[in-house]
Amino acid sequence: xxxxxxxxxxxxxxxxxxxxxxxxxxxxxxxxxxxxxxxxxxxxxxxxxxxxxxxxxxxxxxxxxxxxxxxxxxxxxxxxxxxxxxxxxxxxxxxxxxxxxxxxxxxxxxxxxxxxxxxxxxxxxxxxxxxxxxxxxxxxxxxxxxxxxxxxxxxxxxxxxxxxxxxxxxxxxxxxxxxxxxxxxxxxxxxxxxxxxxxxxxxxxxxxxxxxxxxxxxxxxxxxxxxxxxxxxxxxxxxxxxxxxxxxxxxxxxxxxxxxxxxxxxxxxxxxxxxxxxxxxxxxxxxxxxxxxxxxxxxxxxxxxxxx
Amino acid sequence: xxxxxxxxxxxxxxxxxxxxxxxxxxxxxxxxxxxxxxxxxxxxxxxxxxxxxxxxxxxxxxxxxxxxxxxxxxxxxxxxxxxxxxxxxxxxxxxxxxxxxxxxxxxxxxxxxxxxxxxxxxxxxxxxxxxxxxxxxxxxxxxxxxxxxxxxxxxxxxxxxxxxxxxxxxxxxxxxxxxxxxxxxxxxxxxxxxxxxxxxxxxxxxxxxxxxxxxxxxxxxxxxxxxxxxxxxxxxxxxxxxxxxxxxxxxxxxxxxxxxxxxxxxxxxxxxxxxxxxxxxxxxxxxxxxxxxxxxxxxxxxxxxxxxxxxxx
Numbered sequence: 001x002x003x004x005x006x007x008x009x010x011x012x013x014x015x016x017x018x019x020x021x022x023x024x025x026x027x028x029x030x031x032x033x034x035x036x037x038x039x040x041x042x043x044x045x046x047x048x049x050x051x052x053x054x055x056x057x058x059x060x061x062x063x064x065x066x067x068x069x070x071x072x073x074x075x076x077x078x079x080x081x082x083x084x085x086x087x088x089x090x091x092x093x094x095x096x097x098x099x100x101x102x103x104x105x106x107x108x109x110x111x112x113x114x115x116x117x118x119x120x121x122x123x124x125x126x127x128x129x130x131x132x133x134x135x136x137x138x139x140x141x142x143x144x145x146x147x148x149x150x151x152x153x154x155x156x157x158x159x160x161x162x163x164x165x166x167x168x169x170x171x172x173x174x175x176x177x178x179x180x181x182x183x184x185x186x187x188x189x190x191x192x193x194x195x196x197x198x199x200x201x202x203x204x205x206x207x208x209x210x211x212x213x214x215x216x217x218x219x220x221x222x223x224x225x226x227x228x229x230x231x232x233x234x235x236x237x238x239x240x241x242x243x244x245x246x247x248x249x250x251x252x253x254x255x256x257x258x259x260x261x262x263x264x265x266x267x268x269x270x271x272x273x274x275x276x277x278x279x280x281x282x283x284x285x286x287x288x289x290x291x292x293x294x295x296x297x298x299x300x301x302x303x304x305x306x307x308x
Numbered sequence: 309x310x311x312x313x314x315x316x317x318x319x320x321x322x323x324x325x326x327x328x329x330x331x332x333x334x335x336x337x338x339x340x341x342x343x344x345x346x347x348x349x350x351x352x353x354x355x356x357x358x359x360x361x362x363x364x365x366x367x368x369x370x371x372x373x374x375x376x377x378x379x380x381x382x383x384x385x386x387x388x389x390x391x392x393x394x395x396x397x398x399x400x401x402x403x404x405x406x407x408x409x410x411x412x413x414x415x416x417x418x419x420x421x422x423x424x425x426x427x428x429x430x431x432x433x434x435x436x437x438x439x440x441x442x443x444x445x446x447x448x449x450x451x452x453x454x455x456x457x458x459x460x461x462x463x464x465x466x467x468x469x470x471x472x473x474x475x476x477x478x479x480x481x482x483x484x485x486x487x488x489x490x491x492x493x494x495x496x497x498x499x500x501x502x503x504x505x506x507x508x509x510x511x512x513x514x515x516x517x518x519x520x521x522x523x524x525x526x527x528x529x530x531x532x533x534x535x536x537x538x539x540x541x542x543x544x545x546x547x548x549x550x551x552x553x554x555x556x557x558x559x560x561x562x563x564x565x566x567x568x569x570x571x572x573x574x575x576x577x578x579x580x581x582x583x584x585x586x587x588x589x590x591x592x593x594x595x596x597x598x599x600x601x602x603x604x605x606x607x608x609x610x611x612x613x614x615x616x617x618x619x620x621x
Binding site for chain 1: 602
């Protein structure tokens with residue numbers, strides 16, 4: 001298991017390198033620079049600024065310099081948010097995004113798994129259709145459509161919850177963003193769980209368990225659920241990536257000071273270092289999450305062992 | 309009855325000569341053959357939800373194509389008498405206007421053209437790339453397959469969303485770039501599926517026979533492997549199309565989609581979100597169109613999957 005983990009981590013490095021390199025060169029290719037849009041700077045001052053940030057060096061040199069800094073954990077300063085370094089910005093924003101994303105994932109599992117199980121056990125009944133209909137709504141309606149509607153209904157019309165803002169993480173402010181972020185994943189997880197439960201419930205050993213006289217509850221909880229969880233577990237990786245992506249929009253809609261909104265704003269502002277920092281950070285996060293999910297997968301299914 | 313000395317003299321030849329071969333009569337006891345496509349279509353027709361969805365989708369597509377020609381308003385035409393008016397029948401703006409006085413129904417239909425065209429073209433791009441890549445990788449096998457699939461694995465773990473956003477920022481918001489970028493994101497799954505299919509089909513006898521007959525590799529891939537792998541590919545295409553529409557709407561919502569004066573459902577939803585409290589129809593109309601289209605695509609995809617699944621035949 002340990003060797004597998006180490007091997008995976010090693011394999012992740014070229015992936016990250018590719019991400020970093022592509023992002024770096026793409027950003028530099030972009031027309032415009034980080035100092036446009038402000039007052040027209042006199043050319044000497046602009047030249048000085050560029051020299052200070054090493055933007056006047058040839059690109060490969062800038063690349064090497066950036067990689068060197070990166071290995072020391074230095075993402076560089078942010079061009080737009082003048083007093084902050086990228087590391088500080090990410091450190092400020094990540095806990096917020098983590099809280100919302102983590103809660104959303106938790107909610108997705110807590111709601112999605114039981115929905116799928118119930119729908120599978122009571123297959124083709126009214127419950128099944130109701131659950132699957134809700135799930136379909138969750139898939140078909142994008143979260144950037146649901147989020148403003150939720151904000152409108154619960155925040156403005158009914159005024160039960162604040163329509164936006166972070167407020168230091170007070171729990172009323174958490175409710176709407178977390179729900180909006182989790183809806184799509186609830187739907188996917190419910191559908192997958194239902195499909196895999198149905199398949200597991202049709203297998204031979206379940207039939208044996210029933211023939212032995214076990215109660216239906218025992219059959220489901222002790223024998224059916226664990227194997228049925230496997231496909232859902234392998235979906236968890238993309239699910240987490242989906243939550244991360246969704247957070248970009250949700251944070252913008254609800255005004256949450258997380259990393260997601262930095263990303264889009266920085267890209268539009270040509271804030272090179274911040275964009276790079278965010279992309280690298282997300283890339284590393286997704287790779288790490290995929291690894292954790294694979295380890296979890298092997299823990300759930302005794303037949304899958306990664307040791308050679 | 310004609311007298312004839314042929315070996316078939318005991319056979320009553322029908323007047324007018326022998327008929328051309330017809331399909332065997334089911335009452336004969338012989339089985340009438342049915343092609344895969346026809347079988348799938350018949351089973352699909354039995355799925356009411358899928359059929360209704362298909363009809364609705366065709367209606368939506370037709371409306372988006374033809375509708376703008378039937379409506380009096382242009383895409384960017386400003387009606388100076390009607391800024392942010394609610395839907396009404398009297399003033400001719402059936403679904404209301406936006407803050408700039410542009411008719412919402414017309415813009416939604418034009419937006420539908422863009423969203424649907426992105427869906428079709430980007431899916432087609434990903435289809436072509438993915439099928440070729442997967443078929444070649446699966447058929448050649450061995451080292452090449454290994455290398456190609458490692459490449460796919462590496463690409464899989466890239467945070468594509470962010471790279472697409474970067475692309476849009478760097479190269480400007482060009483609709484052809486959107487086609488290409490979204491297509492480039494989705495081909496990975498297609499390649500994997502086709503490769504899996506190819507690996508399974510490679511072992512079958514008819515491929516061996518084609519080999520033995522001396523058919524060139526390229527012909528085997530194009531004329532024998534790909535047509536037989538089509539089933540899951542079609543299913544995956546119907547699953548990809550909603551993903552593509554969502555991705556394009558997502559980009560447009562962030563302001564990185566199509567450029568003015570083109571519009572898409574994502575752009576309209578984004579505009580509607582800003583005006584949500586004062587003019588809710590601006591949010592609701594494109595949302596309903598988008599949600600309805602995605603619903604129907606999902607039902608259709610599920611129906612196709614059931615129709616093409618060999619296990620439930």
